[in-house]
Amino acid sequence: MSYVLTCPNCGPREVTDFSFGGEVNPRPTTRPDKRELGAYNYFRRNVAGVQREWWFHRSGCGAWFLAERDTRTNQVLLTELP
């Protein structure tokens, strides 16, 4: 695994500069039932394709941002601040 992410603040950097925050997993806005809570806490879609995900610029500006990445090719289509 080796590719470049473009931090919205700092610009293009090696992926090893960042921490992965996982796929975007929106928090329920109202009280979830047991099944929904379990799904939110433990289930991920893990798509083979374009995934919207969180990244943290650990060795840089310390910003969280969103990326759209093709999990099959590691091509990063988009990065943006939330």
Next chain:
Amino acid sequence: MTRLPPQRGERIDRRRPVDFTFDGQRVEALEGDTVGSALYAVGQRTFSRSFKYHRRRGLLCCAGQCPNCLVQVDGAPGVRACTEPVREGMHVEHMNASPSLDFDAMRATDLVGGPFTPPGFYYKTFIRPRRLWPLYEKVLRRAAGLGRVAKSRREREWRTEYRRRHADVLVVGGGAAGLAAAAAAAELGADVVLADEGPAPGGRLLAEGGQDHAREAAEHARRAGAELLSNAPALGAFDGLVPVWQGDTLHQVRAKRHVYTTGVIEQPLLFPGNDLPGVMLSGGARRLVSLYAVKPGTRAIVATVCDRGLDAALALIGAGVEVACVADLRADAASPAAQALVRRGVELRRAATVLEARGRGHVQGAVLGARGGDGHERVMACDLLVVSGGGAPATSLLCQAGARTAYDAERGVFALASLPGGVYAAGEVAGHGELHAAELSGAVAGAEAAHSLGLGDADSRARAVAGSERLSRGPVGPSGVAVPPPVAGDRGARCFACLCEDVTAKDIHLSVEEGYDSIELSKRYTTTTMGPCQGRMCQLPAIRLMAAETGQSLEQVGTTTARPPWQAVPMGVLAGRPFEPAKRSSIHGRHRELGANVMWAGDWRRPYDYGDPRGEALAVHDAAGLIDVSTLGKLIVRGPDAGEFLDRLYPNRLSNLRPGRIRYGVITSDAGRIIDDGTICRLDDESFYVTTTSSGAGAVYEWFSWWLADWPLRVHLTDVTQGLAAVNLAGPRAREIMAKVSAVDCSSEAFAYLDGKQADVAGARSLILRIGFVGEVGYEIHFPAAHGEHVWDALLEAGADYGLRPFGLEPQRLLRLQKMHILVGQDTDSESTPYGAAMPWIVKLDKDQAFIGRWALERAAEEPPETALVGFTLPDGRVPKEGAAVLPESGDGQVGQVTSARHSPQLGQVIGMAWVPAGLARDGAEVTISDDGKRLRARVVTKPFFDPEGEVLRS
């Protein structure tokens, strides 16, 4: 030392001698020599002993491609003598031979063991009787492997660096095509890097009379702005990242376009005795002559399948070597080189090849004849047998980048069939072997790469199209090659397909017989292509043998997968500079002076104790103690919504905390599990000072800022962990000591338990938190790290008359255990909820906020936890290990575990904490702990062991 007269383009400087040692003997060399050329010049012919049979091996390729000249240089094993430049005073030693290269005891494996050591023999032979395996293993371990790795750290000390290089175009290979590609792309404005494994750009030109041309082409590329890296092999192609190793540096080159001009690898011929010293590839012989002015032999026989061998024969004649005979496998060789040889009176045998090399320890003669033999074989004497099996395109890196190859029956090699997007190939690897075609193809590839990035104009595009058309019209490939047979000569005799791993043609035959009938299976079974040459010398021969053995076509057999690294590379280069962070607090120097035993605590170096952990702990109870807690994570949360923000992150309520007051809090995940804990002090209406555990500081900052990124709250987060030092002054005399260093009123009325005040301590602006992690009246003083030693010194000095002692982590752990204050990560794990950890009071489900963890904790509140964290005492004085099992009252298994245990000198008994079945979480219940097989009866305690009601703390 004998040298030829000056050669055009020689790399040696005859005025600058360089001395080094080989196996302790002094060797005279010249600046510009390689270890290999210098040793060859003084008559060394055996350079190594082979991996399995310990056969003599000599120089073969002289280009860093084969395994034959691996030596140990200044303690580093596996260095190729033929490419390692000589340095004054370097110590070179042989590998894999004992006691010496000339007399190697392990040679017996070849003389005696030969028939008993087919592929996989170690699996078959050393398996019975099983009980002898440990003995076999010892012997095999000594016999296996090459070289010795330095064991002491000092010998291994080597600074290596990473360099990240982003470029528009990376060109791999610095021959004629690569230089043309780099120049063309750079002239169109692209940022170009060229990585070449050779000592200077030019590739084959350097050893084949084209050194002036090479120099001009390199100068042209440089002037155009390309960065040329020499002695810099590319190691692999990973998702567009190409690591390039150059000395102490690993260039991580990330380019938008890749041009591969990796050329071809000259192939050996397979015949019995093909591994004898004195058998040399034509390129190797030419390099010895033209780069180092070393005469490779006196009487040579040349066997070839293409013009390369003929050119080499001419070069050898030029160097004064007698060429006894040239055997060309082609029936119709009539190129200018062939004509030139005939004109010079050299015997040129067409449709002939070498059927066997003969000699003891070195080649002494060869049997020449027609392919397969026709009764007209001839034995001729020689001391040099130059062979050329043609060039196999060096496609490994291209294949790693996603290219595909297909068998080209006319040339008898696997050639490029398709390229992925953004990847270009030019020069001989793409079939353009002739100099002008190679340069044109390079220029076209470089221009196309630049064009695809939006550079260039209509003119340059038209030129590239025209060049491309000219290429497609011109002749492809060299002027004809003959495809050599898998093995020439007697198939029964020893003929080495793989020099690295000592695999013979017969071994491949055997592996097929045993059922390993695909090339990938045979590779794994025989380890062909898996040695230091990475298939350069053996992949194509192995495929040809496999095809012959199985009756398949070469296309059907296919190639093995070429995996990185393409070039043997020291692990130290891949590791880069060790960035093992060692964090030290600003007071660390004082701990050292006080004789602290320093330990790792996460990334931090912290005092374990100052030599007397029990005495230090007792001092906190009897007088006062001082501990450096600078490692605590420290965050400032500021803004109009700061209270709301913390209410959403913590299960307890923080928005109603009054300025100047402190609350303890745990952070839970949305699954209700404890992530971290710490204290929160409200500084004013809009600011909070949050501390976290030492090891959790980074993670909590990430966690807070993650939610802040998602929530539209007016809050700003500042991590002040590194900026502030902190010490905890605790004990019955702490109040008196504080009075000596600060004007703040420390009476219990003015400065109550869980108050936080901002005041000067020893002149340093401080935030003083009155908290009681260790159970006594305590002041946790946070202040700018720059004043660390000053404040520490002032406190120790002020406390000297009161019996103040510094204490380390170990006494702190004991003190907090007496109070049953948990350590997140030690007493809790990733499954622990505040309910299980006996802190139900910390969860405020009546809060308005849907705080993190709320929904899971609501369910946890309804369903009592199965296990609970409790304290225990042990009457019999034995301290169980942390992690010791809690056993069920009846039956087998484990129902819980001990998380902390210590002997408390203050309480005079063994205390601890453990997870036990919830039903046993009541005072006085008895549980059984198994410690190293010994059963201990423990008594459950639910209130703190020391000062259970907190009267001391609040006093």
